[in-house]
Amino acid sequence: MEFDRELIVRAQGGDESAQEAIVKHYSPMVFRLISRFFRSREDVEDLAQDVFLKLFARIEQVRPDENFPGWLARVTVNTCYDELRKTRRRKTAMEIYGPQFEPSVAPREPDAFGKARIALQGLDPKLRIPLILKEVEEMSVEEIARTMGLTQTNVKVRLFRARKKLA
Numbered sequence: 001m002e003f004d005r006e007l008i009v010r011a012q013g014g015d016e017s018a019q020e021a022i023v024k025h026y027s028p029m030v031f032r033l034i035s036r037f038f039r040s041r042e043d044v045e046d047l048a049q050d051v052f053l054k055l056f057a058r059i060e061q062v063r064p065d066e067n068f069p070g071w072l073a074r075v076t077v078n079t080c081y082d083e084l085r086k087t088r089r090r091k092t093a094m095e096i097y098g099p100q101f102e103p104s105v106a107p108r109e110p111d112a113f114g115k116a117r118i119a120l121q122g123l124d125p126k127l128r129i130p131l132i133l134k135e136v137e138e139m140s141v142e143e144i145a146r147t148m149g150l151t152q153t154n155v156k157v158r159l160f161r162a163r164k165k166l167a
Contacts, residue, residue, distance in 0.1 A: 033076045
């Protein structure tokens with residue numbers, strides 16, 4: 001925690017080496033969270049860059065004594081939410097106004113992992129994100145609540161509903 005506090009204070013002062021250290025230290029967490037929502041490496045890299053740009057644009061708002069990893073996870077999840085909304089709008093627009101074509105090759109049958117991923121992608125993001133944070137990232141209900149800006153009760157309800165829909 002002292003490591004985080006020192007880096008944040010230095011980064012707020014404009015120290016580029018502190019900013020680089022923050023990126024190096026937290027990029028695995030950011031990449032892991034984003035990759036739970038997006039499969040394309042290019043999308044993950046673009047969104048990670050967006051997350052760090054947002055972080056350093058708002059570095060003055062970060063309180064050094066607070067839970068920095070939780071705050072960064074929240075920024076990451078919110079960035080993913082934003083991108084999912086944009087993607088959904090683009091997809092809807094393409095379905096309405098885009099070219100119409102018939103697929104020429106039948107898709108192959110997915111394996112068990114593929115079926116699970118398809119089932120997860122079918123969930124509403126409000127249900128999918130807490131489930132991924134709980135089951136894949138192994139975050140506690142309290143951590144998920146802080147990260148998503150929800151109450152612990154609301155997180156538990158969303159987890160219950162997500163599991164029920166997948167059953």
